[in-house]
Amino acid sequence: MRVLVVAAPLAGHLAPLLPFAHALWDSGHEVLVASGGEATPAGGAGALPFIDVARNLRIGRLAARSLLAHPLAARAELTGRGGDAGVRSLFGPLNEELTDAVVTVAEQWRPDVVLHEPLAAAGALAAARHDVPAVLHESGLFDGVAAARVLLESHPLQRARARHGVRGVPGPAMVLTITPQSLAGARDALAVRPGRAGAGDPLPGWLKTPSVRPRVLVLRGGGPMRGDLQASALRVVAGADDLDCELVLARPPGRLVRRAGPGVRSVGRVAHSELLPACAAVLHGGSSGHVLAALAAGVPQLALPGPGDRRYNAELVDARGAGIGGAVTEEALRRLVHDGEIAAAAREVRSEIAAMPSPQARVDIVAALA
Template sequence: MKVMLTVWPQKCHLYPIIPYAHALQTAGHEVRIACPPGAEADIVAAGLSAVVCGTPEATAQGWARPDLAPNPGEMDRLADAVKIDPADRDSWDVFFQFLLSAAKFHLPPEPSTDNDALVAFARSWRPDLVLWDPWFPGGAVAARACGAAHARMLMGPDYSGWATERFAEHAGGATGSGNALNPLAEAVRPFAERYDVEVDEELLLGQWTLDPLPPEMRLSRDLSSLPVRWIPYNGGGVVPEWLYGKPERPRIALSVGLSTRTYHKGEWRTPKILEAVAGLDVELVATLNADQLVGLPPLPPNVRTVDYVPLTQLLPSCAVSINHGSSGTFWSSVAANLPQIITDTDESQRLEFHEDGGSTIPERHILSPIATAYVTGRGAGLRLNHQKQSVEEVRDLIVKALEDPSIRAGADAVHEEWLAKPSPSDIVPDLEKLTGQHRR
């Protein structure tokens, strides 16, 4: 069969879906990854076929578009309408401020040439199945426009599924009604109506969902899902010589992810961690680029910084992973069977809005609360709050993660559960069957 995968064109969204593409291609299916410009080099480097929909000039609308900025008043009004309680407020704020704004970036009020090119390719190539990124829901419209079966590929907690369930429960339906319209449905609507596609629950949530998350990390409750093992993919690279053999002393990885290095200068979590490992009989390998090293004091002698090394190369040599809880780093650490120390704070996920229209992002990754709750709840790791814990407390955390046998046992249990899930190759027959049932 023909399978089209479509994603937000950045590494942190592309890399998680590469193993699905490889599994399908290895099984003999034709695979294309179609998306706006920005990811084609990484797609080709993975040995896959890229379809570029649109041009860089057309895509470069910029984040200054007025419809992209979260409206705090609207965010609060809709939260009241769908009865968001304080325990769920962070999830709502992530959905409204981050996922919704990202989805709208490629769903302008007047459908873009990128979107038209995506549908044009789908109608020309006629895939049997479209697998799409929840942060890029235009893929669902393209699937409906060409008659393909379609499913979402979760890359983290299901914020859009959870929010849509809230609208279904409290606002008269998945798309909402009256003064409580689901903003995700409204973002998709202009593109969908351009191709006579109905905006309904199936369009927003897919006919089923590929879900790599354990129950403790799920947000949505009643969606049709296909469990699958998250297979780390970090791109290729030449293995550095210092990774050839076993390290002379316990090695600790420090990674704060691809998105951080893309959007920020400086690194607020790192100074305290670097000071904490000074004097310990360990080697800390910190994957920090030049922007992230801005403003840091001189590094301790037992710290090695590298601009980039694939985590699939680095983590097998490590004893502990210190990370920010994002899906890519988190699951790479689970796959390497490592205890984790996840950086998290007590901040709200709500942006701090300024009078000039700007905003300040919290020093907390949007996924860190859920990842932290999972590893600490399973006894597989510890929480590090750089805002409140002292250097001595951070040092104690590192020693505990290295030496406590109960944390080692917790990491083993989490790793065994990860191994027990079906791999992307294992679910190919399920995808074939579901495609036959849902293809129009």
């Protein structure tokens, strides 16, 4: 079986699909990953065959154009309140530009199945154009079917459909979800255990030994808030006399390392699956990858609401009780480290994720579609 894997040209969109792509490859199926930009092989495709379908696509240019054409939707998206309009404003034009290349790759490579993430609806269009089944593999915590439908009904994708003679795009033949049911409710999808990030630097020896004070891991934020989350954590801890914890900053900017006082340490590119079990709690910028990594480790988390789906992700964590969705405050840090109910809920979701079927366990079901 040949499977074309399609993701938007962003590392966070391709990474959740890679465990399943590798499971297909390891089972003897042919796999071709179609993406680009920061999601090129250096972003994690590994040994899988890869083709750049976004060579001439510039995310920054599209974002600027979206801001000018849809200023209200774009500004709402920056606060995590963009909804369907936010998805359409950026990912509609992005997918229109991807469509020609993805359709051409499908025509030349002749896949038996197209597996795509929700915000790479160009994959669904290409599957319809060549009359092969499409499998939608969710890449985050939001409802992937609804997001893909929003894109396919957008004006840019309608233009792309007309250009390639595709009157309608059927729903996916199968949907795979990586979201634990207790987090976002039941979905009409097959559950697949979210995968872990690849190897990184070795875990430092000092993190392998118990700490007298609770260790709080602080990951870097994404995009414009890259160093802001860690700076906020430093300010809160420095201003609290009785907040007795040790901060562990992951890949902090040099300026923060120079300002850090006692009780603050840093680590390099250590895989989150190694770092998280060594810590009592984690602070992060709200990405679905960070949320799922913390849940898989059973570690209480503070998810900072932010642009795109980050506000939604933070709200899910808060509603489940496995962490806090909100700003970094002294009260939030104290709850995160000492609230037994949060810790118990995080462990419950860890058990739930461990019980989800592995990607390998779902390969034969997808192969049956071919």
